[in-house]
Amino acid sequence: MLNEIVSKFKELYEQEPIVVRAPGRVNLIGEHTDYNNGFVLPAAINKEIYFAIAPNRLHVCRVHAYNENQTDAFFLKQRISRSSRSWENYIKGVVAQFLKAGHEIEGFDLVFGGNVPIGAGLSSSAAVECGLAFALNHIFELGVEKFELVKMAQKAEHEYAGVKCGIMDQFASMFGEAGHVVKLDCRSLDYRHFSADLEDYRIVLCDTQVKHSLASSEYNTRRQECEAGVVILQKYYPQVKSLRDVTLQMLEQHKHEFEPVIHKRCLYVVSENNRVEEACHNLEQGDLQAFGEKMYLSHAGLQHDYEVSCPELDFLVDQTRNDDSVLGARMMGGGFGGCTINIVKLDELENFSRRIEAAYEQQFGRKPQLYVAQLVDGCSLVDKNQLFTYSEEAVAEQTALC
Known part of the structure; x- marks a missing residue:
């Protein structure tokens, strides 16, 4: 090209x-x-x-x-x-x-x-x-x-x-x-x-090739829900300007004042910020296994607390959980479709591709599009x-x- x-x-x-x-x-x-x-x-x-x-x-x-x-x-x-x-x-x-x-x-x-x-x-x-x-x-x-x-x-x-x-x-x-x-x-x-240090691994993107209609409207809703949580906490913590300023302890202390859905949204964002910092520490220590575990935790939060995943994304992530060739996987992006991101052993790329394509096709009647990437x-x-x-x-x- x-x-x-x-x-x-x-x-x-x-x-x-x-x-x-x-x-x-x-x-x-x-x-x-x-x-x-x-x-x-x-x-x-x-x-x-x-x-x-x-x-x-x-x-x-x-x-x-x-x-x-x-x-x-x-x-x-x-x-x-x-x-x-x-x-x-x-x-x-x-x-x-x-x-x-x-x-x-x-x-x-x-x-x-x-x-x-x-x-x-x-x-x-x-x-x-x-x-x-x-x-x-x-x-x-x-x-x-x-x-x-x-x-x-x-x-x-x-x-x-x-x-x-x-x-x-x-x-x-x-x-x-x-x-x-x-x-x-x-x-x-x-x-x-x-x-x-991903020399022995590659990033593999599994594209569901679906985009559910909820994506744009739910994105705006999530923003509003996060802002509603901030308003509650600002009554007690004037320094809070966004969920970036919120700790898990703050959320727990005032949980009774939140609608359950608002609390779940805020819990995910605060936890995800913590995960990013912990994941960087894992990279500094060369602990890719722990990094991969953070990816799975991120997906669980997106699936259950932030609720922006979809059956296709969840299925692709679940297929990797007991796969020794995969360090970690999660949905990536706004949600309701798009890609999962996976860290896969270099010498298992072909086998991983074959397994994930066959499983997805059997479940949904079509193959996902796969892309391999390096940094x-x-x-x-x-x-x-x-x-x-x-x-x-x-x-x-x-x-x-x-």
Whole structure:
């Protein structure tokens, strides 16, 4: 695909591009904590969007979306308006943020595409936004700091894609580090990388390929339920601004004042924040077994206390509980469909794939889509001399899941 993207660029624009890569992301633990100002533990993965790009010394931006085989062009001297085609809004939104911030950018030519699955919860949109922001910053030598690029990418999604996302996805795509996860404090935006020694393991994503209609409405309900819990506790603890400031002791002491559902929601979030901190300690100690156990506890909380799982997700997690090749598994993302994330022994990838596909097909009449992933660096330039070098190991891992 990389070769084809660069070739398409040369065919369309008759010049030599620079190439940028931007990864998708997984979140190993810390779900539904971001909008409660809590902790998350994401990582960039080797499912990536690639950008072949160069200035064109015109006042027009000419863009070709490789995966969709669609083309767009818009002028910088005119107001950049939203489009009816969703992919265009990610591009336009990022360009608009640079212009709003007062940066001088000229027209450019772009071909972009990649292998981040759409709709699987791996943040393909954040990869597009961050990759383009990184690329524009580079080709026009703007000198914008990476953290500012992250915030611009987030604003692009808010204002042009119309999704009021948190900052985790863009942050992971930009600040990922090979072999590491990123502990992000969603209140202060402080972060720290933790080594994740997964040399003998791989992250395997099992996509249920379902998305239940409850997802969007229940997301808003969960936010309201968390806020209701905060209001109760603020009567006794004025310092509490969000569930991030709440301890399990506070919840227990005032449990009688909570409606049962509200208490369950708050209990999950406070417990999950604690699990993220404990999981980071497990990584520091090299205790992957304990880390995996935290993943199962996270899923149990999401299933029973936060109630955002679904039968398909629960089934996939349950299939791994007595599997010696799996360290840990849980649902990932908003819930009601999407993926489970699993840490699987490298030498058991093929067997794991066969078992999980057969069980899921027998239960639901269809196979899940499986993706294998490794932890990689965030957005970067690509050395075109190394673009098309693939290790035999990487090819074998992907083949095992086909």
